[in-house]
Amino acid sequence: MKIAIRRGRVVDPASAFDQVTDLFIAAGKIVSVGAAPADWHSNREINAEGFVVAPGFVDLAVHVKRGTLASEIAAAAAGGVTSMVCSPDTDPVLDEPGLVDMLRLRAQSFHATHLYPLGALTRALAGGQLAELSKLAQAGCIAFSQADRAVTDTQVLMRAMQYAATFGYAVWLQPEDIHLARNGVAHEGEVASRLGLAGIPSAAEVVALATHIELARVTGARLHVCRVSAAESVAMIRDAKARGIAVTADVSINHLHLIDIDIGHYDSNFRLSPPLRTARDRDALRAGVIDGTIDAVVSDHTPRPDDAKQLPFGEAAPGATGLEMLLSLVLRFAETAGVPLLEALGWITHRAAEAAKLSAGRIAVDHVADLCVFDPGAYRLITRAGLRSAGKNSPFIGYELPGVVRATVAGGHIGYEATA
Numbered sequence: 001m002k003i004a005i006r007r008g009r010v011v012d013p014a015s016a017f018d019q020v021t022d023l024f025i026a027a028g029k030i031v032s033v034g035a036a037p038a039d040w041h042s043n044r045e046i047n048a049e050g051f052v053v054a055p056g057f058v059d060l061a062v063h064v065k066r067g068t069l070a071s072e073i074a075a076a077a078a079g080g081v082t083s084m085v086c087s088p089d090t091d092p093v094l095d096e097p098g099l100v101d102m103l104r105l106r107a108q109s110f111h112a113t114h115l116y117p118l119g120a121l122t123r124a125l126a127g128g129q130l131a132e133l134s135k136l137a138q139a140g141c142i143a144f145s146q147a148d149r150a151v152t153d154t155q156v157l158m159r160a161m162q163y164a165a166t167f168g169y170a171v172w173l174q175p176e177d178i179h180l181a182r183n184g185v186a187h188e189g190e191v192a193s194r195l196g197l198a199g200i201p202s203a204a205e206v207v208a209l210a211t212h213i214e215l216a217r218v219t220g221a222r223l224h225v226c227r228v229s230a231a232e233s234v235a236m237i238r239d240a241k242a243r244g245i246a247v248t249a250d251v252s253i254n255h256l257h258l259i260d261i262d263i264g265h266y267d268s269n270f271r272l273s274p275p276l277r278t279a280r281d282r283d284a285l286r287a288g289v290i291d292g293t294i295d296a297v298v299s300d301h302t303p304r305p306d307d308a309k310q311l312p313f314g315e316a317a318p319g320a321t322g323l324e325m326l327l328s329l330v331l332r333f334a335e336t337a338g339v340p341l342l343e344a345l346g347w348i349t350h351r352a353a354e355a356a357k358l359s360a361g362r363i364a365v366d367h368v369a370d371l372c373v374f375d376p377g378a379y380r381l382i383t384r385a386g387l388r389s390a391g392k393n394s395p396f397i398g399y400e401l402p403g404v405v406r407a408t409v410a411g412g413h414i415g416y417e418a419t420a
Helices: 069-078 097-108 133-138 154-167 190-195 202-219 231-242 253-257 279-291 323-337 341-346 350-356
Strands: 003-012 017-026 029-033 044-047 052-055 057-062 081-086 114-120 143-145 170-173 222-225 247-252 296-298 371-381 400-410 413-417
Touching: 003 341, 003 371, 052 341, 057 069, 057 247, 057 296, 057 323, 057 350, 069 081, 069 097, 069 323, 069 400, 069 413, 081 323, 081 400, 097 114, 097 133, 114 133, 133 154, 154 170, 154 202, 154 222, 170 202, 202 222, 202 231, 231 247, 231 279, 247 253, 247 279, 247 350, 253 279, 253 296, 253 323, 279 323, 296 323, 296 350, 323 341, 323 371, 323 400
Parallel strands: 003 044, 003 052, 057 081, 081 114, 114 143, 143 170, 170 222, 222 247, 247 296
Antiparallel strands: 003 017, 017 029, 052 371, 371 400, 400 413
């Protein structure tokens, strides 16, 4: 299919390109930016006048379960996300090559987004025996993770990272010491105490992160720190990078906007993992994103059925749906922080892609045509009925947010187009 996107503000953070122009797609790739190729005839034309044409967004933290792949891919396309990294805590866990093959083939059949699976670091994510990492890599896993489950045996973790370093695999870990976090459901502090909720101290993250960074140093493994939430963690990652340790990091967009006091009167939509922390932590996370210490902003998309959220705060499942709001929340953060659009979009395009070693998140001739056309000046009201995800659990229900996606192109296919 030949697609022409006309008169849009084409923005590519990777090359600092920002210009109103035309863009042409053929055979799944970008063939020209500016003048039309010789003898050009479009099958489809998209009028992008007044809109931004950006690289398709790269989300490094997406959770899917059995039976929800179709809805979550539809949610990704509606949110302009054309590359999503899938956590291994699917049902069943991604610890066998056949399961990875099946997931990738199903995702490809929708032609709406590219799915990049993380393989389980240990079998069944149990933290004991290593999964067959080489076979999982051959099946298409881009890295290896424990999702939000810890490896409590540090010798097992060290052996895993040694093995990963030998073959050039990256290890993605969410740092949390399960003993310090035991039974906790909210950040340990004044808010949790006032609400009578069991707390998770920042030390639970910091202690685990110190172990992960030291093991990355001694083994030479590439470490990606998932979902940083504490100010001390940002400082540790900044120091590790300065010392030449191969570490990257991401942060959930929720933690750039919300703090523990937003839990309010036990609203389970605000129960997240890691928990929302203090304003001091949020400010440190924001600074870490802006100065490059934190490489990527993610949705941490975790759709939950209603019966898992309509429970007392301490019993509700943690997590929030986020694919469809990632762009809007990044725009809102950039606006409040005074960050230019070109820089802000980099957090969810080329910077995220580079952290995951993906060839994505940029606009260039001969590059795969993954694009998002959006109206940065339009606002939309976030409602449960308006979400395409199977999960309607979001702390931003009822918010009016900027940035409305008009069209999403993935691999040269139109994966989403707004009807009005």
